[in-house]
Structure formats: C-alpha cells, structure tokens
Amino acid sequence: MKHDSPPVPGLEPAVFARLDRQYRKRWRVSLYGVRPDGTLACGKLPCRADNDSICNQTRALALQEALRWGDPTIVFCPAGRLLWAVPMMHNARIVGGLVASVAEAQVFPDGQSPVRMDLRRAAAELRVLAERENLTNAAALALSRLQCLAEQQRAHAIHASKAYRHHGIRALYLREEPSLFSAIRAGDRGEARAILNRILLVIHQHAGDRLDLVKSIFMELIVSMCRTAVEAGGDPEELLGANFASFAELSQLRNETDVAHWLARTLEQLMDAIHRHRQRTTGAVLLSALAYIEKHIAAPISRDDVAHAVYLSPSHFSFLIHKESGTTFTDLLNRARTDRAAELLGQRRLSIREVASQTGFDDPSYFTKVFKRYRHQTPLQYRRHLSLPAVAAERDGDTPEP
Numbered sequence: 549m550k551h552d553s554p555p556v557p558g559l560e561p562a563v564f565a566r567l568d569r570q571y572r573k574r575w576r577v578s579l580y581g582v583r584p585d586g587t588l589a590c591g592k593l594p595c596r597a598d599n600d601s602i603c604n605q606t607r608a609l610a611l612q613e614a615l616r617w618g619d620p621t622i623v624f625c626p627a628g629r630l631l632w633a634v635p636m637m638h639n640a641r642i643v644g645g646l647v648a649s650v651a652e653a654q655v656f657p658d659g660q661s662p663v664r665m666d667l668r669r670a671a672a673e674l675r676v677l678a679e680r681e682n683l684t685n686a687a688a689l690a691l692s693r694l695q696c697l698a699e700q701q702r703a704h705a706i707h708a709s710k711a712y713r714h715h716g717i718r719a720l721y722l723r724e725e726p727s728l729f730s731a732i733r734a735g736d737r738g739e740a741r742a743i744l745n746r747i748l749l750v751i752h753q754h755a756g757d758r759l760d761l762v763k764s765i766f767m768e769l770i771v772s773m774c775r776t777a778v779e780a781g782g783d784p785e786e787l788l789g790a791n792f793a794s795f796a797e798l799s800q801l802r803n804e805t806d807v808a809h810w811l812a813r814t815l816e817q818l819m820d821a822i823h824r825h826r827q828r829t830t831g832a833v834l835l836s837a838l839a840y841i842e843k844h845i846a847a848p849i850s851r852d853d854v855a856h857a858v859y860l861s862p863s864h865f866s867f868l869i870h871k872e873s874g875t876t877f878t879d880l881l882n883r884a885r886t887d888r889a890a891e892l893l894g895q896r897r898l899s900i901r902e903v904a905s906q907t908g909f910d911d912p913s914y915f916t917k918v919f920k921r922y923r924h925q926t927p928l929q930y931r932r933h934l935s936l937p938a939v940a941a942e943r944d945g946d947t948p949e950p
Contacts, residue, residue, distance in 0.1 A: 556581045556582070556583065556589045556590065556636055556643060556644030556645070557636075557638070557643045557644065558636060558638070558643065558683060559581055559589075559590065559636060559644065559683065561590070563681055563683075564579070564581060564590055564591065567579060567646065567677055567678075567681065568580075568591065570677065571648065571673075571674065571677060574673065575648070575665070575670050575673075577648045577649070577650055577670070578591065578592065578594065578648070579591060579646050579647065579648050579674075580592060580593060580594075580646075580647055581636075581644060581645070581646060581647070582607050582608075582611070582633070582644060582645050582647050583644050584608065584611065584642045584643065584644060584645075585604060585608050586603070586604035586605060586606065586607030586608035586609075586611075587604050589644060594629065594649055594650075594651075595627045595629060600626075600627070602626050603625055603626060603627060606623055606624075606625045606626065606631070607625075607631065607633060607645075607647055609623060610623045610631055610632060610633035610645070610647065611633050611634075611635045611642055611645040612635075612642075614632070614633055614634055614635050614645075614675070614689075615635050615637075615642065615688070615689070615692060616692060617692055617693070617696050618689040618690060618691070618692030618693030618694075618695075618696060619671060619672055619675055619689070619693060620632035620633055620634050620671035620672070620674055620675055621671070622667050622668075622671065624652075625649065628651060628652055628653070629649045629650060629651050629652060630649060630650055630651075630652055630655060630667065631647055631648065631649035631650075632647070632648055632649070632667070632670070632671040632674065633645045633646060633647040633648070633674075634646050634674050634675045634677075634678045634683075634684055635684055636678065636683045636684055637683075637684050637685040637688065639685065640685065640688060646674060646677075646678055646683070648670070648671075648674055650665065650667075655667065675689065724743055724746055724747050725747075725769070725772070727739075727743050728740060728743040728744060728747070728773070729772065729773070729776045731743060732773060732776045732777060732818065732819070733776060733859035734855075734856070734859060734860060734861045734864075735819070735859070735860060735861055735864055736861050737816075737819050740815060740819065741812075741815065744811065744812065744815055747769070748808050748811065759802075759803070759804060759807070762804060762807060763798060763799075763801075763807065766798070766807065766810075766811055767795065767798065769811075770794060770795075770811075770814055773814075773815070773818055774818065777818045777819075777821060794810070794814050794817075797810060798810055833858050833860065833868065834868065834869070834872055834873075836857075836858045837854050837855075837857070837858050837865070837869075837880075838880075838884065840854055840857045840858065841854060841880070841881060841884045842884065842888070845884065845885060845888050845906075845907055845908055846905070846906050846907060846908050847908065848908065849881070849908070851865065851866065851877040851878075854877070865877070881908075882918050882921075882922065883922060885907045885908050885909070885918070886907075886918060886919050886922045886923060888906075888907050889903050889904070889907045889915070889919060889927065890923065890930065892906060892907065893927055893930055893931045893934070894931075894934055900912060900915075900916075900927045900928060900931070903915075903927065904927075915927070
C-alpha cells in the first residue's frame with residue numbers, strides 16, 4: 549500500500565526512486581523508506597502489515613541495530629520475512645531509514661537446500677548505497693564497526709586468558725612478548741595492537757589494584773619494544789627521546805585506564821617511528837634483502853623468508869620491491885640467481901647441472917629456460933662464448949638445451 553505521508557527528511561523522491569531501481573536490479577528486492585519509529589514513509593511495503601505495531605517496532609529495531617554495529621543486520625519480522633535497514637541520519641540522530649526485506653521461504657526454501665541469497669552482502673551494499681548519496685553518517689557507522697571489532701578482540705582475549713589462569717602475571721606477559729616483538733619488526737600494526745590488547749587484559753585481570761606492579765611491567769615492556777623498534781629500522785635518537793617522555797608521563801598516571809591508554813599511544817608512536825625511518829631507508833632495506841638472497845642463493849628461499857629476514861611483512865616487502873624497481877620478488881630472485889650462475893659458469897670445474905644446483909635450481913631444464921630469459925642465450929652458449937676449454941662443454945652434454 550502506498551502512502552501520501554511526509555517522506556523521510558532529506559530523501560528526495562527522485563533519489564529514492566533511483567536507489568530502489570538500482571537495488572532491485574541488483575538483488576530483486578525493493579526498498580522502502582521508514583521513519584525512526586518504523587512506520588512507512590515512502591515506497592511500498594512487501595506485505596500487508598503496514599499498521600502492525602510489532603512490525604513497526606521490528607523495523608525501528610533494525611535501524612538501531614545497524615547504527616549499533618555499523619552495518620545492517622538481519623532481523624526476523626513476525627510476518628515471516630527477513631529484513632535489514634540502514635539508518636538515515638542527521639549528525640548522530642536517526643531521522644529515518646531505508647529498509648529491504650525478503651520472505652524467509654525465498655532464502656531458505658526447505659531448510660536444507662543452499663541459501664539462495666547472500667544476505668550479508670546485500671545488507672552491506674545497502675549501506676554503501678546510502679553512503680554514496682550522503683543519506684547516512686558514514687563516519688558514525690565506521691566508528692561503530694571499529695568498536696565492534698575491538699569488542700570482538702577483547703572477547704577473544706578474555707577467552708584465551710581463561711586457559712592460563714594458573715600462570716603468574718609475568719609468565720603470562722612473557723608468553724605474548726615474542727609475538728608482539730615479531731609484529732613490531734614486521735611493521736604489522738594491526739597484529740601488534742591485538743597482542744597488546746591481550747597483554748593489557750591479562751595484566752589487569754591478575755594485577756588487581758597493584759598499579760605499581762602494572763607500571764613496572766609496562767616500563768620493562770616499553771624498553772624492549774623500543775629496542776625492537778630500533779632493530780626494525782627506527783631512528784635511535786628519536787626513540788630514545790620518546791622513551792624518556794613516555795616514562796615521565798607514566799609516572800604521573802594514577803589509574804589503570806590511563807596507563808592502558810598510555811601504552812596504546814606509545815605503541816602507535818613506535819610504529820610511526822619505524823614507518824617514517826623505513827620510508828627514508830628503503831634502499832638500505834632492499835640491499836639487506838639482496839644480501840640475504842646472495843647468502844642463501846642455493847636454498848629454496850621464498851618471499852616470506854626474505855621479508856622476515858629484513859623485518860617486513862611479506863605484502864609490504866613486495867610493495868617496496870615494486871615501488872623501487874618496478875618488478876616482483878620472483879624476478880629479483882631469478883636475476884640474482886642467474887647473475888651468480890654466470891659467475892659460476894666461468895669456472896671450468898663445474899658442470900651446468902652443478903651450477904644449477906648451486907644457484908637454487910633443482911631442474912636443469914628450468915635453469916636453462918630462466919637463464920636464457922635474462923641472458924638471451926643458454927648456459928652452454930654462454931660458456932662457449934667465454935671460450936672455455938672444450939672439456940667443460942663436453943661435461944655439459946647431459947644437460948638439455950631448448
């Protein structure tokens with residue numbers, strides 16, 4: 549049933565019609581607009597319960613839940629439908645919403661067949677549509693999603709800590725410390741935050757009101773974190789100054805909440821320092837990577853192995869290689885191996901099969917293929933070009949040439 553009542557504030561009829569058309573084409577589901585109390589404002593309800601107070605409350609709940617979690621959530625309507633909504637907002641106030649729904653039987657036809665519609669994706673795309681039209685407060689929804697993620701991490705930390713209650717505080721802290729330092733070295737800010745959250749929770753749970761004990765453990769942790777940050781490429785002078793300032797601030801704190809915030813800020817400062825210094829010393833990092841490759845040229849090394857050796861995450865390591873050289877790790881590795889192979893081919897005592905083995909190629913045929921790609925001639929042709937004695941070439945007779 550269509551209504552002539554006032555539309556949702558800020559939702560022009562032409563805009564609503566366009567959004568409804570786009571969403572219906574994508575998901576075969578119509579949209580309708582509601583007021584904050586869930587009553588219909590524009591569009592057409594997919595069922596006849598337009599004046600049902602329970603259905604109105606259900607639609608209002610869908611708006612509140614979407615704001616709470618930062619994304620539309622699936623709500624069950626008493627009329628036998630699954631619905632989701634995105635709140636239309638003015639600053640932090642809900643002024644209405646866009647709602648979509650589908651009959652439960654359409655999604656779960658017999659309770660056993662595969663689900664016929666990706667509800668989660670359909671709900672997320674409704675939010676994106678509303679954000680593109682500036683109909684909702686995208687920043688508020690994003691903040692809600694971040695808070696939801698933080699709560700999830702906190703819940704996981706609480707669950708994990710229950711398994712270690714028989715340990716002392718320091719043992720629990722030391723259990724997480726190596727993983728934290730590894731994340732700092734790799735520049736993995738997200739992982740470092742998650743580990744730090746677990747450490748905070750464990751220490752707070754077991755230290756009680758012993759604030760001095762908490763401070764002493766955190767001071768020890770910060771010293772170790774600064775040392776790790778220096779090893780990962782941070783500027784020692786900058787980190788030393790930040791370290792001193794952090795300790796001075798810590799001495800003035802009087803409750804665990806402030807101490808927790810202090811520790812989180814200090815981690816961010818350390819990660820920022822590493823990031824800034826690495827930006828200035830990308831060339832040095834890649835030189836270290838090349839040195840590692842040269843040292844392990846005969847081993848089956850991977851991108852992850854080299855990234856770990858230079859304290860970078862694999863993805864960031866690949867980014868730096870492409871940024872500096874416009875190539876990939878595989879290309880960098882193969883060039884290093886063929887350069888080394890060219891040196892070894894100048895040694896009369898080594899067969900081509902032996903050269904391949906000593907430069908990380910298990911398959912002589914593949915070695916020949918790669919070598920030709922970079923040197924524009926096969927290993928045997930390259931050796932002959934060096935005018936080596938015939939005996940060296942004769943020993944290579946068992947090596948296939950393309």
